[in-house]
């Protein structure tokens with residue numbers, strides 16, 4: 296399928312969508328979209344999604360922790376990095392393929408785990424997974440998915456990984472991992488940056504809580520505790536998971552190089568540099584700014600992935616140039632899901648893939664291994 300034809304296809308697939316009411320008046324950055332036109336970039340999906348979703352669902356997707364400084368930084372940091380393109384390189388053939396954990400990926404973009412997608416689209420995670428698989432992307436399914444893991448895995452047609460929140464009940468935790476393996480998930484992210492419920496002001500205002508069950512013990516229990524999140528998780532817990540997991544175990548939510556070093560020495564398969572999309576601890580750095588020190592420490596011993604603020608193909612080039620093997624997107628595919636279900640998810644991925652290819656060609660990097668630190672302007 297030629298993705299360049301998809302703009303027209305997509306416009307057709309959207310059919311009855313009332314663009315005149317959906318197209319938002321203004322965007323924070325970039326060129327303002329004329330009214331009544333389908334989105335031509337990922338950022339243009341955001342105002343459309345906002346119009347489609349009820350207030351609580353919108354805040355659920357968009358929010359960050361506290362003052363949302365980290366949330367904003369994730370974007371601002373990408374914008375601040377300047378590329379240093381090389382010219383006169385034959386870019387007539389572009390190769391975006393890579394191998395990760397003995398799996399062939401067509402391009403270095405995965406769908407990040409996102410809880411409770413039933414709040415965004417009636418088809419929930421299976422709908423998103425259909426879009427991902429149509430675009431050829433791998434989806435990471437959240438522990439807190441609205442749909443049954445097996446149904447999501449089926450819809451993802453073999454391109455599926457699992458994200459684990461360690462449950463207080465270790466039997467439940469082990470069962471979840473084994474269920475994921477049985478369902479065909481081929482890698483496991485253990486999320487470690489959420490030992491408690493974070494402080495998200497928008498959620499507090501709306502009186503909605505993440506999809507965790509609340510504390511069950513009597514007396515005053517701090518509202519940061521939930522049954523489904525375990526504040527006792529440590530490196531030993533990860534070693535225990537590795538002892539029975541048959542698929543590669545990665546750690547999601549690393550910022551400190553010291554923790555990345557520990558992940559290597561503990562034998563983990565990879566790390567995901569992530570601040571949970573700015574949703575958990577506010578005032579941490581943008582992930583793209585935390586990445587170089589992690590890369591320096593890990594020295595290529597295990598793959599490093601990155602998420603947080605990826606909205607453009609050039610963002611992906613920057614992340615790869617600074618040492619990530621692949622990136623994950625969160626909110627962008629949720630916007631696609633809200634706007635047009637599986638077709639919207641597919642379109643978001645297709646746009647990013649097209650932009651990545653264009654950026655690679657314009658940077659003189661016809662394959663991923665040619666995307667090196669040299670492509671980033673040195674004064675950053």
Ligand SMILES: Cc1cc2nc3c(=O)[nH]c(=O)nc-3n(C[C@H](O)[C@H](O)[C@H](O)COP(=O)(O)O)c2cc1C
Nearest residue numbers: 356407408409410437486571572603604624625626
């Ligand atoms: C609505 C929403 C729900 C999320 N739920 C989870 C989750 O269940 N598990 C998890 O590890 N990360 C979760 N995340 C974090 C994402 O996996 C990812 O780290 C983040 O969205 C990346 O940033 P981006 O949205 O700027 O692309 C969630 C993010 C959003 C926006």
